[in-house]
Structure formats: C-alpha cells, structure tokens
Amino acid sequence: MFFNSIDFAIFLPVVFVLYWFVTKNSLKLQNILLLVASYFFYACWDYRFLFLLIFSTLLDYFTGIKMGQSEDPRRRRFWFWLSVIVNLGFLGVFKYYNFFAESFAQSLSLLGIKTNFWVLQVILPVGISFYTFHGLSYVIDIYKRRISPEKNFIEYSVFVSFFPLLVAGPIERATHLLPQVKQKRFFDYTKAVDGLRQILWGLFKKIVIADNCAEYANNIFNNASGYSGSTLVLGALFFTFQIYCDFSGYSDIALGTARLFGIDLLRNFAFPYFSRDIAEFWRRWHISLSTWFRDYLYIPLGGSKGGTWMKIRNTFIIFLVSGFWHGANWTFIVWGALNAFYFLPSMLLNKNRDNLGSVAAGKLFPSLRELFNMVLTFALTVFAWIFFRAENLQHAGSYIRKIFSTSLLNKPDKAAFASTQNNIGIMALLVVFFIVIEWLGREQQYAIATFGIKWPRLLRWSFYSFLVFLMCMYMSTSGSAFIYFQF
Amino acid sequence: MEKFIKQLLVFGIFTVASYFVLLVFWGEFVPAAYTKNLNYSLGAYGHMYTRTREAEKHEKVDILFIGSSHAYRGFDTRIAASYGYKSFNLGSSAQTPVQTKLLLDQYLDQLSPKILIYEVYPYTFTNDGVESSLDIIANDRIDWNALQMAFTINNIKTYNSLAYGCYRKIFNRDKKFTENTVIAEDRYIPGGFVERKITANGPVVNGEKKAAWQPKDYQLNAFEKIIELVKKKGIKLMLVQAPVTSSAFAMYTDNNKIDSFFSKKATYYNFNKLLSLSDSAHFYNKDHLNQVGVKIFNDSLFIKLLKK
Numbered sequence: 001m002f003f004n005s006i007d008f009a010i011f012l013p014v015v016f017v018l019y020w021f022v023t024k025n026s027l028k029l030q031n032i033l034l035l036v037a038s039y040f041f042y043a044c045w046d047y048r049f050l051f052l053l054i055f056s057t058l059l060d061y062f063t064g065i066k067m068g069q070s071e072d073p074r075r076r077r078f079w080f081w082l083s084v085i086v087n088l089g090f091l092g093v094f095k096y097y098n099f100f101a102e103s104f105a106q107s108l109s110l111l112g113i114k115t116n117f118w119v120l121q122v123i124l125p126v127g128i129s130f131y132t133f134h135g136l137s138y139v140i141d142i143y144k145r146r147i148s149p150e151k152n153f154i155e156y157s158v159f160v161s162f163f164p165l166l167v168a169g170p171i172e173r174a175t176h177l178l179p180q181v182k183q184k185r186f187f188d189y190t191k192a193v194d195g196l197r198q199i200l201w202g203l204f205k206k207i208v209i210a211d212n213c214a215e216y217a218n219n220i221f222n223n224a225s226g227y228s229g230s231t232l233v234l235g236a237l238f239f240t241f242q243i244y245c246d247f248s249g250y251s252d253i254a255l256g257t258a259r260l261f262g263i264d265l266l267r268n269f270a271f272p273y274f275s276r277d278i279a280e281f282w283r284r285w286h287i288s289l290s291t292w293f294r295d296y297l298y299i300p301l302g303g304s305k306g307g308t309w310m311k312i313r314n315t316f317i318i319f320l321v322s323g324f325w326h327g328a329n330w331t332f333i334v335w336g337a338l339n340a341f342y343f344l345p346s347m348l349l350n351k352n353r354d355n356l357g358s359v360a361a362g363k364l365f366p367s368l369r370e371l372f373n374m375v376l377t378f379a380l381t382v383f384a385w386i387f388f389r390a391e392n393l394q395h396a397g398s399y400i401r402k403i404f405s406t407s408l409l410n411k412p413d414k415a416a417f418a419s420t421q422n423n424i425g426i427m428a429l430l431v432v433f434f435i436v437i438e439w440l441g442r443e444q445q446y447a448i449a450t451f452g453i454k455w456p457r458l459l460r461w462s463f464y465s466f467l468v469f470l471m472c473m474y475m476s477t478s479g480s481a482f483i484y485f486q487f
Numbered sequence: 488m489e490k491f492i493k494q495l496l497v498f499g500i501f502t503v504a505s506y507f508v509l510l511v512f513w514g515e516f517v518p519a520a521y522t523k524n525l526n527y528s529l530g531a532y533g534h535m536y537t538r539t540r541e542a543e544k545h546e547k548v549d550i551l552f553i554g555s556s557h558a559y560r561g562f563d564t565r566i567a568a569s570y571g572y573k574s575f576n577l578g579s580s581a582q583t584p585v586q587t588k589l590l591l592d593q594y595l596d597q598l599s600p601k602i603l604i605y606e607v608y609p610y611t612f613t614n615d616g617v618e619s620s621l622d623i624i625a626n627d628r629i630d631w632n633a634l635q636m637a638f639t640i641n642n643i644k645t646y647n648s649l650a651y652g653c654y655r656k657i658f659n660r661d662k663k664f665t666e667n668t669v670i671a672e673d674r675y676i677p678g679g680f681v682e683r684k685i686t687a688n689g690p691v692v693n694g695e696k697k698a699a700w701q702p703k704d705y706q707l708n709a710f711e712k713i714i715e716l717v718k719k720k721g722i723k724l725m726l727v728q729a730p731v732t733s734s735a736f737a738m739y740t741d742n743n744k745i746d747s748f749f750s751k752k753a754t755y756y757n758f759n760k761l762l763s764l765s766d767s768a769h770f771y772n773k774d775h776l777n778q779v780g781v782k783i784f785n786d787s788l789f790i791k792l793l794k795k
Contacts, residue, residue, distance in 0.1 A: 187491070423520050425521070426521050461502075464498070464502070472506070472643055474523050477617075477642060477644060
C-alpha cells in the first residue's frame with residue numbers, strides 16, 4: 001500500500017475516523033487501533049514478513065525488560081548483545097548475505113580458487129532497515145540507562161510499528177515517540193490542517209517531480225553508453241531531484257499523516273540542496289538516520305574528541321556504514337566514502353559547523369558567496385549520486401568517463417527526452433516552480449508550511465487547489481515505488 | 488473536529504470546482520504537447536469520429552465487426568456485401584475488451600446484427616486500455632457507459648479527458664469539426680472499413696519476443712461480459728485472430744494457450760495459422776494487411792461463414 005495509492009486514500013480516512021470518533025475516549029483503544037492498522041498496512045506489503053516485524057518487536061520488548069530488571073552488568077550485557085546480534089543477524093541475512101557471499105567468492109576467484117556459495121533467493125522484507133534501527137536505538141538507550149524499559153507491550157509495539165514511519169522512517173527514538181504514544185492525545189485543528197498541507201506538498205514532490213524525473217533518469221542511466229556527456233549530466237541532475245523529492249516527499253507524507261493522529265515525528269529533511277557545505281548537507285539530509293549514526297556510532301567511537309586520525313577514522317566509519325546501510329552494493333559504499341572525502345576538509349579545518357542556520361535567513365536572495373557555495377555543494381552532491389544510482393561500479397565508472405569526455409560539449413540528445421510521455425519544457429518549468437517554492441519556504445519545517453498563510457482564504461485555497469491540479473495534470477501515470485522502500 | 492470535517496468538505500468542493508475550471512482552461516488554451524494527462528483528439532488515428540457518427544444513423548446489419556485496428560483495417564464491408572452480407576465495422580485503434588464492451592452497449596441494439604465477428608488481438612487483453620479510451624471519449628458520445636469504462640480503467644488521463652469531453656459536448660464545442668474521408672494514406676469506406684493506399688510492406692524488422700500472455704483481470708472480466716451479452720441477445724459470435732506478418736507472429740508467446748482460451752469461448756479462427764500470406768506482398772506494415780491481403784483474408788472468412 002503506497003502512500004500515493006487509492007488504497008491508502010481509503011485506508012487513511014477510515015483509520016482517522018475510527019481513531020477520533022470511535023476510540024477517542026480511550027488511549028488504550030486508540031493505541032490498539034493504531035497497532036492493528038499498522039499491522040494491516042504492513043501486511044498489505046507482504047503478510048509473510050509480518051512475523052519478522054512481530055518477532056523483532058517481541059525480542060526488543062523482552063530484552064528491554066530483562067535489562068531493566070537486572071543490575072548485574074553481565075546479565076544486562078547478555079540481553080543487550082542478544083538483541084543486537086539477533087536484530088543485526090536478521091538484517092544481515094535478508095539484506096547482506098548475498099553481497100558478502102558473492103564478494104567473498106569473487107575475491108577467492110581472483111586467487112584462482114573457485115567456490116560455489118549458496119545464494120539466497122529471498123526478497124528484502126520491506127522496512128527491515130528502519131524498524132531494526134528503531135528497536136536498536138531503544139535497546140541501546142536502555143542499556144546505557146538513558147531510558148527505562150517500556151512495560152506496556154501495545155504502546156511499545158506502536159512505537160516500533162506506527163504505520164506512517166514503518167516502511168521508510170523517519171527512524172524514531174524512544175525518547176521522542178514513546179512519550180507521545182503513552183500520552184492522551186487530543187484533536188488539534190491547527191495540527192491536523194498542517195498535516196494535510198504537508199501531505200499535499202509531499203504528494204506533489206513525489207508524483208509530479210520525483211516520478212517524472214525518474215522517467216528521464218532511468219532512461220539515461222539505463223542507456224548511458226548511447227548518450228553524450230551533456231545528456232548524462234542531465235541524467236544525474238534528474239536523479240538528484242528524483243531522489244530528494246521521492247524520499248523527502250515520502251517523509252512529508254509520513255509526518256503529515258502522523259500529525260493527523262496528533263503525533264509529531266522527527267524531521268527528516270531540511271532543504272538539503274540549499275546547503276553551503278557538505279557538513280550542512282548532512283545535517284539536512286535524512287536527518288533521522290544521520291543523527292542515529294551520530295548518537296549510536298560516531299559518539300561511542302569517540303566522535304571528534306580524539307586526535308586528527310581518530311576524527312578521520314570515525315568520519316570514514318560513519319559514512320561507510322551509512323552507505324552500506326542503504327544497500328548491499330559497492331556503489332553505496334563508494335558513495336559513502338566519497339561523502340567522507342567531501343566532509344573531511346571542513347571537519348579538519350573546524351569549519352563543519354559554520355553554517356548552522358538557514359541560508360540567506362530573512363532575505364529573498366542569497367549573497368554571491370552563498371550562491372557559489374550552494375552551487376558547489378550541489379554539484380558535489382550530484383556527482384556522488386551517480387554512484388548511488390549506478391547499477392555497479394563499472395556502470396558508474398563508464399558514466400563518469402562519458403561525462404568527462406568531449407561529448408560533454410555536445411547538445412543533449414533529443415532521444416533521451418523523447419521516449420517518455422513528458423514534455424521536457426513542462427518538466428523544466430515544474431522543477432523551477434518546485435525550487436522557487438522550496439526556496440521561499442526554506443526557513444519553515446516544509447516548503448508550504450506558511451506559504452500564503454496570511455493570504456485571504458480564497459487565494460490560499462486556490463494555491464492548494466492549483467497544486468492538486470498540477471498533480472493530476474502532470475503526475476506520472478507509469479508510477480514508481482518510493483526509492484527508500486528497497487532499503 | 489466538527490470544524491475540521493466541515494472545512495475539509497468545503498475545501499473538497501472548492502477544489503473540485505477549481506479543478507474543472509483549470510481543466511477547461513488547459514484544454515482550451517494550452518497546446519496539446521503540454522497537457523500531459525489530458526488528451527482530447529477529435530478525429531484521431533483511425534476515423535473513429537466518422538465511424539461513430541455513421542453508426543448512430545446506421546440501419547440493422549447482418550454482421551457487426553468489432554475489435555482493434557486489425558478489425559477496421561481487416562474486415563472490408565464491401566467484400567462482405569459481395570457475399571450478400573450487410574455489415575458495419577466498429578473497430579477502433581488499440582480497442583481492448585473494455586472498449587468493445589462499451590461500444591456494444593452503445594450500438595448493439597441499434598445495429599442488431601445476426602453475427603458478431605470479434606477480432607481478438609490477444610495483446611489488447613494485456614493492455615491497460617487507456618489509449619483506446621481516449622480515442623473513444625473524444626470521438627464517441629459520452630454517457631453512463633463511458634463513465635463506467637473510465638472507472639474500470641481508473642487512469643487519470645481517462646478521467647481528465649472524460650471531464651473535459653463532457654464540457655466540450657455540453658457546450659457543443661465540437662460542432663464545427665469535420666473529419667476528412669481521406670487522411671494521409673487512409674480512406675474511410677462507408678460502413679467503417681479503412682483502406683490503406685500503400686500496397687507493399689517494407690523490409691522485415693525483427694522485433695522482440697513478447698512477454699508471456701497475462702491478460703489483465705478487468706479485460707478478462709469485460710470479455711466475459713461481452714460473451715454473456717452476445718449470448719443473451721441470441722447473436723452468433725465468431726472470434727477471429729486477424730493475420731499479422733509471420734515475423735510479427737513469430738514474436739507472439741503462448742500461442743497454444745491463447746488459442747485454447749479463445750476456442751473455449753466461441754467459434755474461433757486464428758488466421759495466422761489458417762492462411763499462408765507473404766510478409767511483403769500482403770501487408771503494408773508488420774501488423775496490418777494491405778488491400779490484396781484483406782481480399783484473401785475476407786474471402787477465406789466469408790467462405791467459412793457460408794459453410795457454417
């Protein structure tokens with residue numbers, strides 16, 4: 001059940017009505033409803049993996065309680081590692097086994113040793129990377145005595161499985177979400193309207209910008225050898241907008257949906273393409289994952305407190321693991337390493353916290369320096385996305401070689417844009433429209449959070465209706481799944 | 488909460504109204520190349536506009552032909568007449584069972600055929616039916632059946648085109664349109680057949696093998712309803728696979744499965760197996776017969792019909 005499907009358009013109002021009309025007087029009933037709805041939502045993807053989600057929930061719930069009951073460090077350590085190993089074990093088997101088996105076999109074949117590893121023919125359970133990290137953060141926080149274990153199984157299960165965040169995040173923390181799950185929730189008109197507005201913008205990003213850009217990006221990346229360097233640059237640009245609008249669009253819908261139920265989720269994106277350096281980019285891109293790695297990996301490894309080499313080591317570890325988290329492919333690891341290289345100079349020069357606020361705060365236009373920095377950061381990001389999108393390292397290598405060939409100076413190939421149902425001129429206008437709205441709303445939680453908020457209602461509603469119209473007129477009818485569902 | 492629901496409803500109504508206004512504006516003033524999900528082409532490929540206007544006034548027939556472009560380019564009503572059959576051809580481009588059902592609902596009673604010859608190109612059953620729905624919305628009348636078709640296909644292009652088509656028809660915006668009998672190399676023959684001027688096929692280009700035949704559920708459902716409707720009316724039904732070039736037919740998959748499926752439903756002939764035609768001499772492209780091929784195909788068909 002995709003967020004941008006008719007199924008979800010029916011599912012959401014039904015759950016909303018039951019939640020606020022039928023179960024509104026009982027927190028327990030509200031949570032049970034959310035849990036049932038969440039499991040139903042997940043089962044619509046693949047009911048066979050529901051057991052895995054329930055098992056993971058049970059495991060973390062019980063190990064959490066066991067750690068809370070014991071003062072013996074050895075026993076606490078035992079329950080902690082049991083949870084970590086089993087959780088990562090499932091993730092490893094489903095997501096990484098084939099990668100390790102194949103990579104190991106390839107390494108041995110280089111030495112002349114032929115092996116035949118058993119390759120698992122399994123599909124990746126949707127959301128496993130996300131709910132595993134939910135559970136891990138909970139278990140680590142209990143082990144570190146930052147929180148007490150949750151005794152109420154329903155409430156804990158809602159924390160892990162709340163449907164808006166179940167399949168692609170944001171990766172929540174027990175300290176943030178659990179108190180909201182345990183607290184009586186009241187309907188808040190402003191919050192609900194804000195949620196709907198965020199859903200609207202998220203849908204626009206996904207079905208208009210991301211899905212249409214995907215048609216061009218897929219065509220160009222899949223037929224890269226036949227196109228000029230300039231066309232490949234456009235292909236990389238299309239993918240850059242695709243992945244941002246796809247994932248941030250998903251996150252907007254998730255956050256907006258949660259707000260309809262009176263729950264605030266962690267912010268996941270903060271206009272990353274307006275960043276002035278890579279450090280700022282990473283504070284604004286997939287924030288819930290970046291902060292997860294910071295809190296549960298980077299800081300335990302010593303963070304930036306040690307010497308220079310320790311800083312470098314930790315930076316590489318966190319970026320490589322982050323790349324690997326995305327998928328079992330060397331392309332993601334190189335993408336992570338490349339970002340580590342991008343990040344190092346500003347960190348070593350202690351300039352990685354230079355740009356903490358919003359660019360050109362309170363102004364309409366950025367300064368020339370800010371503009372230059374934004375363009376440079378954006379260009380570096382676009383380059384890194386080539387690895388992220390490529391099928392394998394050879395594909396990425398040949399793609400980049402073609403870009404830096406003389407054909408970079410050729411006109412982009414018309415054939416690359418003719419094979420889709422889109423008109424490239426309209427697509428360019430839509431992307432410009434999107435960038436302008438994002439720029440105007442860059443100091444808000446999401447682009448249209450306060451856009452036109454002071455306008456007369458008729459004008460404001462006209463703008464929202466116009467967005468609905470643009471969606472229906474220019475949405476991609478071929479559709480595509482959210483990219484991050486595969487992670 | 489009450490305020491929220493009320494505001495949501497008012498906003499919903501406002502959005503629907505604004506949507507229609509914008510849709511009409513886009514349809515009227517924005518060039519077709521820039522209206523991605525709105526496609527309203529009067530007199531598009533295949534003379535459907537002329538065909539439906541003629542069908543509305545046509546008298547009862549012995550044979551009604553229906554199906555995709557293989558039908559309106561393959562069943563020549565003049566040849567049928569030479570065998571003593573009054574006929575009409577209701578074929579349309581890329582027509583899938585959903586559109587066939589719609590056209591039968593609209594015209595079957597009026598044309599009241601004794602025999603329905605239904606050209607079943609198997610890959611229309613795997614098609615989403617959007618392209619054909621746009622052709623029919625623009626060139627046929629819009630009624631309850633058209634709305635049902637739109638719901639079945641459930642595609643934003645079909646919905647947009649249907650809504651815009653309603654506006655065009657209500658405000659009589661299509662009244663000045665006339666479709667020429669001859670468009671490029673096609674000549675519309677009264678009775679629904681379209682004759683192609685070119686008589687020889689170009690060099691044979693091998694395409695890709697088609698994917699396994701997996702009809703869409705709603706197309707199968709529409710097909711079953713067609714069979715039921717025709718049986719209920721007591722009309723003889725003949726299912727026909729019109730010939731394509733041997734190189735194109737070689738790219739089909741699951742031929743036995745397809746033949747078995749259709750032969751269980753009604754009298755069925757696969758002319759790809761019954762005729763031995765030349766790819767160059769009897770076709771003008773890989774999928775469509777030229778007039779020489781049409782004559783051979785039709786003669787063979789009517790001889791079978793007379794024998795029965």
